[in-house]
Amino acid sequence: MPPPQLGRRAVLRGGAAVGALWGASTLAGCAGLTQRVSSTSSGGGDRVTMQVYGTDTETAVYARLCDQFAADRGVTVDLTVVPFADFATGIDAGLLSGTAPDVFRVDYPTMGLYAATGQLLDVTDPLDELAQDVRPALMAAVTYGERRFGIPQHVDTSALVYRPDVLRDAGVGAVPDRPEDAWSWEEFGEVADRLRDSGGDDRSAFAVNWQAAGAFRWLNWLFAAGGHLYTEDLGAAALDDDAGRRALDFTRSFFENGWVPGTTSTKSPTYPDAQFTAGRLAMLCAGNFLVPAFAETIGDRFEYAVTYLPRDERRASELGGNALVATKDSGNPELASELLVHLASPDAMRQFCEASVLLPTRESLASQDLDFVVGGDLMGVYADQVATIEDRDVEDVTTPTFAEVNVDLANELEECFLGGRSTDDTLRAIAEKVTASAALNDGAGS
DSSP states (O other): OOOTHHHHHHHHHSSSSSGGGGGGOOOOOSSOOOOOSSOOOOOOOOOEEEEEEEHHHHHHHHHHHHHHOOOOOHHEEEEEEEOGGHHHHHHHHHOOOOOEEEEEEEEEHHHHHHHHHTTTEEEEEETHHHHHHHHHHGGGEEEEETTESSEEEEEEEEEEEEEEHHHHHHTTOOOSSSSOOOOOOHHHHHHHHHHHEEEEEEBBBBOOOTTTTOOGGGGHHHTTTOOOOOOOTTSSSSSSSHEEEEHHHHHHOOOOOOOOOOSSTTTOOOOOOOHTTTTOOOOOEGGHHHHHHHHHHTTTTSSSSEEOOBBBBSSOOOOOOEEEEEEOOSSHHHHHHHHHHHTTTTEEEEEEEHHTTOOOBBHHHSSSSOOOOSSSTHHHHHHHHHHHHHHHHHHHHTTTHHHHHHHHHHHHHHHTTTOOOOOOHHHHHHHHHHEEEEEEETTOOO
């Protein structure tokens, strides 16, 4: 059952009990997360606290970077690691009780909620140097009302991972190796038909990574069709138009045409990457954060490569990744701000991205050849996909109410993909919920 509308907004403003939190259901992240190792609290004096989630590799790099900062400053950094599913509940409860960590990690679709409700430390001035080196579209993800409330530490996005051997056996010719040659939706459908017809009962043509509250990735198709979720002023829904209908008609055809497994819709509790690594998919829309897991799980059992997402009116991709922010009521705001500056430095960002196979937000790093621990030959395609993200795409997924809209998207799309509801009825239902919550986007932080 979906959480109550605007529940977290009420909680963060002190208008509801901690028990009303619905945390993890609003989030979109990745699998393979670590376990809790300690409790959170606010620091003070020469001590700063920090909470993160992530893969074992990511959290190990966080620990190393925090140790470097502590040694350089002669201070203590208490690092807490929590499962991604526990992130929101713990942070929200801490904000209510005044025990939230000084610094914490947050995904971009949830960032707008915290910034708009006045929960975050304004770090506009300390991060001025970073802002000069980050593409405006990405810096906008941590900006609210012309003020900056965190660092866009990295970005990840989707591309189309595929098995060259399976495509060859199905009679698929050359796979696009240049951005300008990305398959059109019509060409992609022809490829999917070939893969479906040659795969038998054991293999599907592809799957899309919009499960487990990752419904915001459906917007890739909406953006590609030339559409958007919100009007330009973010005051109402904009998707009930020709672009919205084209995007939804095409994505519902994934299920109608038997291109994707029926178990891979938006409310599936599991991710489809396990089906790809098991050999049951020919292609997969997958984030670059999965590259290390593919290297480990697939090994040399079969060859895989990556190409660009299909295009329609334009090429598009989602803003994935995470920011680091500081709590407004931090017990040590100056030290928390200094820690953010340290973690945003070119050296720290390079260390983190190379080890975790994630893309940096600094343009000075994006223009370099990073030494990724695995999959370096795949990352050029992902970097190109990131370049397709436009300013208005970022605005759509970082509104104060988007975390709630993301849940609505999962519910409504599921009704269309698997429940038989029509395209027009589904778009109308989504638009009603988006417009209802969008009334709070303007001035939400006041």
